[in-house]
Amino acid sequence: MLQPAYPLKTARLILRPxxxxxxxxxxxxxxxxxxxxxxxxxxxTRAATAAALRDKIARSTLTEPGEYLALAVELIDTGELIGDLTLRWVSNEHASGEIGVAIHPRHHGKGYAAEAVGELLRLGFDELGLHRIYGRCDSRQVASASLMEALGMQREAHLRENELVKGEWTDELVYAMLSSEWNRR
Structure with a gap:
């Protein structure tokens, strides 16, 4: 089970429900x-965002595998919401999780995603006790792949044309980090 002590703070960010x-x-x-x-x-659409938000509001703890934690990323200096993080508890038996991040484009290139995802990895490894955390991205998402590499995640797979995204077959990259790698960083 994971019940974070909110708000979580990094140097420049607040992560909260x-x-x-x-x-x-x-x-x-x-x-x-x-x-x-x-x-x-x-x-x-605004209606779809409202529906997604209702779900995110209910996702502030992890009590069993299959659930995900949804965290708002806010700038400490201004209180502006700039991003959305997820940590999905994939398996208890295999102690695995998956991360996801979306940051508003006007805040790209400032290191906020790395700062936020670093805290998400800490939650998964240090508080939830996961053994392996992975992230996936479309191979054309160079920034996402670079982010995971910069955080010390290792590329484990390049899956060729394995997903149909908006009518186009696309490649997927899979990156992961093990708890032993997290502890050595």
Whole structure:
């Protein structure tokens, strides 16, 4: 079980549960074509973002495998919501998890994603006790692949044309980190 002691703070960020008041900020990047370019779905409508937000609000703890933790990424200096993190508890038997991140494009290139995902990895390894955490991305998502490599995750797979994304067969990259690697970093 994972019940984080909120709010979680990094040097520049606050990671916290989502709240209903996050709708406008969340929609500002979930509706952005650059954010959803390599995702299965299209940019979200306001109604779709509202539905997603209702689900995210209910995801502030992990009690069993199959669930995911949803965290809002907020700038300490301004209180602006700039991103969305997920940590999915994939398996108890195999002690594995999966991470996901989306940051508003106007905040790309500032190191916020690395800072936020580093804290997500800490939660997964140090608090949930996972053995292996992985992340996946479309092979055209150079920034996502670079982020995972910069965090010390190892590329484990390059799956060729394994997913149909918006009518196009795409390659997928899989990166992972083991708890032993996390402890040595």
């Amino acid at each position: 989502f709240a209903q008041s996050d709708l406008n900020a969340l929609h500002s990047f979930q509706a952005h074509p650059d954010v959803t370019r390599y995702f299965f779905g299209e940019p979200r």
